[in-house]
Amino acid sequence: NEYQRQVAARRAPAYQHLRRTLQHAIENGSLTAGQALPGERELARLLALSRVTVRKAIAGLVADGLVIQRQGAGTFVAERIVKSFSALTSFTDDLRARGLDPRSEFLERGSGEVTPEEAMALNLSPGAQVIRYYRLRTANGTALALERTVVPAEVLADPGLVENSLYAAFDKLGVRPVRALQRLRAIAFDAEQARLMRLPEGSPGLFIERRTFLDDGRVAEFTRSFYRGDAYDFVAELHTE
Ligand code: 16G
Structure with missing residues (x-):
């Protein structure tokens, strides 16, 4: 009362x-x-x-x-962040364009042999090497997303090459992503994710999976992102057939 x-x-x-x-x-x-x-x-x-x-x-x-x-x-x-659902931009690009300071906090970073699931997603043969990142993505101190990324070692040889931005590292190496497949669905942050994001458990999120391709057809990344549902508006332009 x-x-x-x-x-x-x-x-x-x-x-x-x-x-x-x-x-x-x-x-x-x-x-x-x-x-x-x-x-x-x-x-x-x-x-x-x-x-x-x-x-x-x-x-x-x-x-x-x-x-x-x-x-x-x-x-x-804070205003909601408007993000294109059809542009092949990076987290860093999106937030820099708004005058914010995007950062990566590495929760995990390493390399190893591809798992069967990763091999399917990345079009790799069993035994191939990959590098993996699990990152908390922040802008001006606010946690906006969690991202798990897997990249073939033949595309990015060393996990240490990514400082803040994966796409900036690609750019430096002359690796040029040309297209991507993406899917989105609604999720609720589980206890562990909520703790990392400093949100109440069960807060709404957007799960976005992206496979990015190079012009020679190789897959450059397989990323599973969990964006804050209360912070993002995804927009796309639609056309008649
Ligand atoms: C975005 C991408 C993600 C990519 C990341 C690279 C979406 C839904 N996902 O978060 O697939 O790995 O940007 O960002 O847009 P970075 O260059 O800042 O590391």
């Missing part, structure tokens, strides 16, 4: 109280997508809170993906 809520609110540290207040303001639309939040100093002054408190509250909202911080420009209420 209201009394319990007020008692709980009073007991919570000030930064959590502020974080929740701002979260509600975003959820009920009093703060709208793209809108700038007052600066840290300004907020602290307006609410008679310390700057540390304001900073901690904002950091929480960034981790939740509710706001985005842009270097030198300030903090803004």
